[in-house]
Amino acid sequence: MQALFRAMVLRDALDGERQDLPNVSNDVAWAPTPAVIVEHVLPSPITDWLADAPAAFDTAHESTARLVVTNRGVSPTILHDFTFGDLTRSVPMGYTDLGVVEKRAVISGGRVVRIWPPAFEPAEDEHGWTLFIPDDEAPAGRGSPLSIATSSVLWHGLDLGCRLSRLMGGRPALLVRNLESHYWH
Secondary structure (H helix, E strand, C coil), rough: CCCHHHHHHHHHHHHHHHHHHHHCCCCEEEECCCCCCCCCCCCCCCCCCCCCCCCCCCCCCCCCCEEEEECEECCCCCCCCCCCHHHHCCCCCEEEEEEEEEEEEEEECCCCECCCCCCCCCCCCCCCEEECCCCCCCCCCCCEEEEEEECHHHHHHHHHHHHHHHEEEEEECCEEEEEEEEECC
């Protein structure tokens, strides 16, 4: 009964014309019906073993995914297990940090269009959330998106992402939870 009530509150919070983001807790999952398609591709630091993976802004997959982030971009959606060796072989090193993040929400047109539940544990020294917004001023195929650190509360990141998306003409935003970070030199 409690799960049904919570689903109704969440539906009311996110399905309405004005989304009521403070009612969204950190452990929530939500997808509208019908699904919203966000057709935007970010430059990726990985091209080989993720060539057929869904784009970072893809909202169709059911399970919570991870992404790899460097100053060269954001990887496609990683829906399977991978090893540190996979990253060493696939991600070019050099004057950057490598982050592994949990894909938690996609925002588009100033609205939340998908939220996935938490599925991975962050490293002890990792906490917080980051918003990634495509940088339309970057040369084609180069550079990472704009990144903005947010608080440790999901709805704060969703609210900031929706505001920035509206201010930037509906540009999509990706909200991720930081899992681990490595110097990548």
